[in-house]
Amino acid sequence: MRWIKSKLLSVIAVLVLIYLFIPIAVVATLSFNKPEGKYNTSWNQFSLDAWTNICGVPGVCDSFMISVRIGIISTIFATILGTMIAFALVRYRFRGRATTNLLIFLPMTTPEVVMGASLLALFLNLRFPLGETTIIIAHIMFTISFVVVTVKARLQGMDPRLEEAARDLYASPRATFRYVTFPLVAPGIAGAALLGFSLSFDDFIISFFNAGTVVTFPIYIWGAAQRGIPVQVNALATLVFVVALLIVLTSQFVSYRKRKALEAGMSSDAAIAGANVKGLEAAMPRS
């Protein structure tokens, strides 16, 4: 009884984690299915057809590539704009901070259907043609806030003494940024970019409002749901899931190893900065 009581929390935690993965297990399992009718919803027979012929159904890979392209372009823009805002919020004093915070916060709490509708109202009133451009504009808009939050958290977690030390050692503001600040913030920026891409790649509602005739991967799935989703879609989604998970796990593992390797009383941030001392020396004016 006591054993059950002490393990109860762990059991519940593991069960909740399993619950989070149940639908993904279904999606992945059905990617190896040979559906009986047109609807791939119940198990029939094992088959590798979808995996060996992943572009075999017209439209699947086209829409996939469109989503990848939109994701990359909007992630680049949103990451740059969002990182700049994060630096301004943490490092600079300026007027209108409350308004700025609010304008960054609201896109994260506005329902997608409202954002999609209001943006479509704008484009319709301006007679702006709908297409990939309008989707990218929308994606940059709703991704910026998430980039700001992620990069800001990283900047705030940094030890300010590292930059002070660089300045004390006569590093120019530029060299300080290049060899100390940027390498320390880079993991945060990379994380923000990954988050931004996954938000853009998976977005359905806002894209659907502003797509015109463009068919992104989620829009393809939505359309296919009525007439039966091809097995290839399951295979591609499983692939994306596995690749994304591997990227995140690898980066976690690398930073874990780094921490372990540098456990000589140094904080990991200080260690990263230390690793850049060589570059700093090279950049310093020689007397």
Place this chain on the structure above:
Amino acid sequence: MAAVLPSAGKQSQVSAQRKSRTGYFLLLPGMTWLAIFFAIPFVTLFMTSLQAPVAGKSGQYVPAFQVSNYPDALAEYWPQFLRSFLYAGIATGLALLIAYPLAYFIAFKAGRWRALMLVLVIAPSFASFLLRTYAWKTILSDEGFITSFFNALHLLPDDRILNTSIAVVAGLTYNFLPFMILPLYAALEKIDPRLLEASNDLYASAFTTFRKITWPLSLPGVVAGTLLTFIPAAGDYINSELLGSTQDRMIGNVIQTNFIEFRDYPTASALSFVLMAVILVMVFTYIRRAGTEDLV
């Protein structure tokens, strides 16, 4: 929202802040983008919600000041509005119940597994939202194990789960669960474990410790998680479309069909505006408690 992601202390914030034009230069491009493509569209949306139809031409509207669009839209669609808030409310409550033990475990008991467990919480979002929702169709289908199980116990009013409100609420709960877990974790992680030990040393029962210490200190996370779950759930239409029947349509479905299929822009805009107004009230209530500095 600071509570979303676990962040370290704010020690650098004040000491290193400079005042110069560079700050404005850094803000300008991004904030301009948000102003043009997030803030201004709300003005357009509001203007569209007051437009009047052109007689004889469906789908065409002229600028007007037809305030009656609002009572008309609400009179027609108030059931969907109420249903949205009801479903989103139940889903948020369930998500809180499911998320709290996991967030608590990650914050206090996970040890070196903490980082990995956080990755596992976020990982499901790497698989398509639509496909995951579609997968629930398979899981909750009439022939499925779950439906048979509850039917054997005679617990289902309609003898099925799929195409009922139960499936819609279950889908909403599942889909927005990570938005509840992460802020809860961020708040719980900030609690000094010595407070819990002290309470234990003073002979407080586990329940009393939870009620007097853990729960009150985790409230910021509860509030943030509730907002982040309730708001997208109230506006969602994918779950009700894929998992529910036509009796389960929510306000998102109405906005979407009116906007895209019926081209009834004024009605759809008016409904979007009311939905946003309700949400703004919730957000500002939150801000009054927490202040804007804690938002982002």
